[in-house]
Amino acid sequence: METPMYLGIDLGTSGVKAVLVDDAQALVAQATAPLEASRPHPLWSEQDPADWWSATQGAVGQLRAAHPEAMRAVRGVGLSGQMHGATLLDRADRVLRPAILWNDGRSGAECAELERRVPDLRALTGNRAMPGFTAPKLLWVAAHEPEIFAATAKVLLPKDYLRLRMTGDHASDLSDSAGTLWLDVGQRAWSPAVLAATGLTEAHMPRLHEGSQPTGALRAEVAAEWGVPPGVPVAAGAGDNAAGAVGVGVVAPGSAFLSLGTSGVIFVSGERFAPNPERGVHAFCHALPGRWHQMSVMLSAASCLTFAAHLTGATDEAALLRDAEGHSGDLGALVFLPYLSGERTPHNDPHAKGVFFGLTHDTGRGALARAVLEGVAFAFADGLEVLEEAGGRVERLLVIGGGARSALWGRILTSALGRPLDYPAGGEVGPAFGAARLARLAVTGEDPAAVCRPLEVRRTVEPDAGLAASMAGRRRLFRRLYADLKAAFREADDA
Template identity: 45%
Template sequence: MDYIGIDLGTSAVKLLLMGGDGTIRNVVSREYPIYFPRSGWSEQRPEDWWSAVQDGLKALLTGFDAKQVAGISFGGQMHGLVMLDAEDRVIRPAILWNDGRTAEQTAWLNDTVGKETLSACTANIAFAGFTAPKLLWVREKEPENFARIAKIMLPKDYIAYQLTGVHSTDYSDASGMLLLDVEHKCWSEKMLELCGVEKSWLPALFESYQPTGTVKPALAAQLGLECNCVVAAGAGDNAAAAVGTGTVGEGRCNVSLGTSGTIFISSRSFRVDSRNALHAFDHADGQYHLMGCMLSAASCNQWWMDSIIGTKDYAAEQAGMEERLGENSTFFLPYLMGERSPHNDPKARGMFIGMSMDTTRRDMTQAIMEGVSFGIRDSFEVAKALGIRLDSTRICGGGAKSALWRKMIANILNLRVERVASEEGPGLGAAMLAAVACGEYASVEEAADAIVQVTETVEPDPLLAAKYQEQYERFEKLYPAVKAWF
């Protein structure tokens, strides 16, 4: 049988058709717009997502036997607030994960409600991108819209609803709402009260690999699917990507260099760091994970290449850079959209530091790639302080296609970096969750062991890792030095 993974990203949806043995049979993508109504705001229309998914499903299945599709699941951009009225109509555009309008509400949660209370209720503190501060913002700034709410959903869950008619979510994605008791896997009554949220507004909770329903008969007929095609709950994009790279079970790590950047550490046990610098979330394998999230990662490099120096030839800009790794005197703070882990500062901004008359364009390009890597290490240091010991990490995302960036990550983190056969992290992970939901595999770990293959390994070089240790010690002093200016 075949399985479909739907990766609902920020700029596009990517749909993947996977055979039961893990073979990727087809991949298509469809873009949709993102809107910035004001500085720091970021929105999308859920209707655009659904139109793109419908068109993408038709293209994905062209030339294939749709009757062989046994299940569908999702990886999705996290934290976005989708609100439906009593007729299940979208009330307003979705407020996205990288939206920075909720500084006031986030501060109220952290400072007035208190970080200790939040951590006790949800295992996390408030970040500007989380869903709960967005709800508070709507309640305060758009009371007419808040009064119409009948259902609250996350982005991928809107697509699941359109497919099945069921209001559902999974624990990994719900972990980022600041409404879920992560440790006990239930909605937090205290947080619902604080945010003015009725429990009836919230979707039913499922493990990522559990079926939530089947494709609606009329839609199944339109797509050529069997009427009993299973839809599984799916996962937040980072958890789905972790499944797609085999980062499941105890003590495995994945670094993602996408629009945002993450370091993701899977665990069989629940744990929280004392500063709540890392997110403590449920994982798509039914267990737990810690995650550090940067708001801008490979997107920093894209901004620099596309918008500033005006080139698409990324490889040419990196040519010759390897000879000067660990010796760059120019640094870059990668906070173009503010920062989440570990600083939790929506007002932070990007900055070049250390330039001189002999600084070159290549130095600045290198500084951007290194700055993102140093930002990932900031979160890794928090994990190390918890006693977590790692000797390797998987890597995925658009930035991971760069051999130079993989080498930087290996030496800046001083970890063996493993690249897997498929570059389709969240989409492949979503298809694997669908396969587990349909009984193709007994567990997510079994699916990962069978499907995910390491094809390349980058070992850290002791001399280069030592150079980068000195560079990192300089980098980690920069944000505290300029924080007051932000």
């Protein structure tokens, strides 16, 4: 008898990842296909949903070509994806404009307007209105592209557009939908009041499901193209961070992870709705029933290393990391602010900018790289601080994401945070693995605690007191610089 397989698909900002996971939760295969974002104007960030589907077809096609027998054994499909994106469809499910992404900052004025229209917005949604969220984007479209807004029949999140192409269903899960600002997060239901404030109704929204529930089955033509059995169910899935938590087993209350990907996240699982919106903390539903989570989110994390590699002419990020490792001198007052796309936690400031401060004639590429690693670590430390204001102390964190491969960055992070960092085996697979776990739950109905077990910890990095002491002055300078430059950031955008 063939071993059942589960297909997890993660729609990221820079690419689509597809994984095959067997019944023993072993990773059988993985494949990726790249994506690029478009920035046609300052603060804008967009993608064509057709590119998402093409990349998904490409990644799954790679799996079929390399593992046709395993694909024939697929019993369920799970989805995860970048959160907050606004995919606008007409009555025939045609895409009306490029999707507005999570790191788009154009709707700052609309955030203020939404909070004016819904005075209890933060109590309902557990979050401040931020430009990254979906609801303010629709207010922007209504004001600046009224003909598009008038033609909008459905608003889907990015991964849910893939679901539509896969199954024909307008459906979503609660973890991803909590990031729209249209969800009453405590009640796990759409808020008619917030929808009405943006000129929408529940008819514009997809049906809501828990992440481990099935939402439909693959269309016959998609199943045939992918080489999987007909009628395979598709789980509701999760937003990328909740899916990452399911994948590494951060589902028990108080457990936490740090994701060092394009963006940076500290995620803490809980059994109650515990918002702290005044400090830019996100309080969302988890991907499993009866669970919520809090997140601090920085918009640019590992992407800062990519930026610095391009800026300094390094061959790639790995080469730049080698330069950082080779730098043994004192950084002095060299500080990097990682706000290349604005910032969420704790500043909620779409105008914030990236800054190198303290440059001299002696500053080399290795020092710049080291400053980038420290700047991202300091921003994570700011996020952890505000998370702990609303909840208990986070004792340790699992580390996932592409940046987790850097041992130097791990030492800097753990020393800036003052917490041990656990590196799990297979943690780099992240949300796609969690999506596969949700696919399994949708098929088998097993106890989530039995399936969503923590991954085995491969190594632990403990804080280095000496390194922490050497960074302490730059951490203080880091925090002061943002405060000193905040008004200038806004003036620069208004000029």
